[in-house]
Amino acid sequence: MHELLCPSCNAPSQHDLQDYLLMCPFCSTTFSFDKESGTKTLYTDHYIIPNGIDAGQVKGLVKEWLKRLHHQPGRVDKEYFVTEVQGVSLPCWLISLEAHTKWQGLVKRQANRAIDTAAGSEYLPESGVFRRTYRWAVHARRNLHEVWGVDLLHEPKESVRVDWDGFPFDSTFSRGQINLSLGAKIQKEGRADTLAAYDAREMFDFKFGNSLPILGIQVEEEEALRRCKTHIMRYHHELAKLHVDQLVDIRSELEIAGTQLLHVPFWQAKYVYRPVSVLKHFSPAREKHVVVEGYAGGLLTGELPIVKNEKMWINTWVTAALALVFFIAGAGIHPSLFLVGGFFLVVALVSGYLATLRASKEAQEKLKLLDASA
Ligand SMILES: [Zn+2]
Numbered sequence: 001m002h003e004l005l006c007p008s009c010n011a012p013s014q015h016d017l018q019d020y021l022l023m024c025p026f027c028s029t030t031f032s033f034d035k036e037s038g039t040k041t042l043y044t045d046h047y048i049i050p051n052g053i054d055a056g057q058v059k060g061l062v063k064e065w066l067k068r069l070h071h072q073p074g075r076v077d078k079e080y081f082v083t084e085v086q087g088v089s090l091p092c093w094l095i096s097l098e099a100h101t102k103w104q105g106l107v108k109r110q111a112n113r114a115i116d117t118a119a120g121s122e123y124l125p126e127s128g129v130f131r132r133t134y135r136w137a138v139h140a141r142r143n144l145h146e147v148w149g150v151d152l153l154h155e156p157k158e159s160v161r162v163d164w165d166g167f168p169f170d171s172t173f174s175r176g177q178i179n180l181s182l183g184a185k186i187q188k189e190g191r192a193d194t195l196a197a198y199d200a201r202e203m204f205d206f207k208f209g210n211s212l213p214i215l216g217i218q219v220e221e222e223e224a225l226r227r228c229k230t231h232i233m234r235y236h237h238e239l240a241k242l243h244v245d246q247l248v249d250i251r252s253e254l255e256i257a258g259t260q261l262l263h264v265p266f267w268q269a270k271y272v273y274r275p276v277s278v279l280k281h282f283s284p285a286r287e288k289h290v291v292v293e294g295y296a297g298g299l300l301t302g303e304l305p306i307v308k309n310e311k312m313w314i315n316t317w318v319t320a321a322l323a324l325v326f327f328i329a330g331a332g333i334h335p336s337l338f339l340v341g342g343f344f345l346v347v348a349l350v351s352g353y354l355a356t357l358r359a360s361k362e363a364q365e366k367l368k369l370l371d372a373s374a
Helices: 055-068 073-080 181-188 221-241 307-333 338-364 369-373
Strands: 004-006 012-015 032-033 040-042 046-048 080-108 123-139 248-272 288-293 298-304
Touching: 046 307, 055 073, 055 080, 055 298, 073 080, 073 307, 080 221, 123 221, 123 248, 221 248, 307 338
Parallel strands: 046 248
Antiparallel strands: 004 012, 032 040, 080 123, 080 248, 248 288, 288 298
16 A cells, blocks of 8 residues: 555545556545656546445345245245345446447258258358447456456346356346335435436545445456457357357447446345255255345346255255164164165155256356346
8 A cells, every 4th residue: 555645635545556546535536646657647537326225225125036036925034034235336447339240151941941952052141230339337346256246247138148247237237126115215216217327427426435335446448448349249249149050250340439437336145045944954054145236226136045956955865864764763663664764765866866967057047137026
């Protein structure tokens, strides 16, 4: 940490010179500092989306979401516990752009229409263009895992596998809203229903963190632009592939209209499942995560509550225990009880095997929150 004088209000404060941009804690001025020359340059395109919710409301939203997913909503309050709620204002680079993509490829003919026998005749050439505009967000923190789940916020409508961390800001910050009293309350305060998150942004000021810690800006603008371009190229590549069986050529041109820096409120909550019944002794009680945005309380992403896989593990343990009991009883009371023990052992083995099969699949499975709130 280094002490620097603010170029605007002249107040001294401590700064981490590894950060790309520095923020004065007194007057909220954002500036860069050149270590060699000692020059400070003001950065003026810095905005913040005010945090609008508190920890109690986040807890309520998570509970409400769990109730929607549960086949017996009444049990949620007894069996699910929110163990931790934490909010943070994260910096993102926001790049406004238009992307224009041209593609060509090959589509396979319907099998029974192949009259021509020349080589390659079963394929038809196909081409097309599409154009999209985005306000693309790229995280300005080095470690994408400081807040669980923010590394994969992009959930496109198309069936495309996302493995980039950037996301279209507007569609992300308008999804996952749960219509309960909190949502209504936020709307009454005149924000959510009248303004999209982006339009509610203010010039950066620490006070709009509204109790959330504001994290420093670590990623350079140039890197963010480069990453943004890569994300869009990959996304559009996936989109083009949906049109053809074989993509041959693709060309995407990006027109960057502007770049700005935006601090965005995110909340992460952890919850556990602790059943009231005898099952609790067998349940692993693993902590699961949910990410809520702090503008209108939209649930952006989350890990599903008790999944079949866990139920199968519980089943495995219960039947294995029963098998053991009957084997002991078989040895002590009557040999016919071995048969019952054997039956439970088979059930335990089969369910353990199936649970293992599912485990790998479910490890990657993230919730489509829109489905849950629809
Ligand atoms: Zn200052």
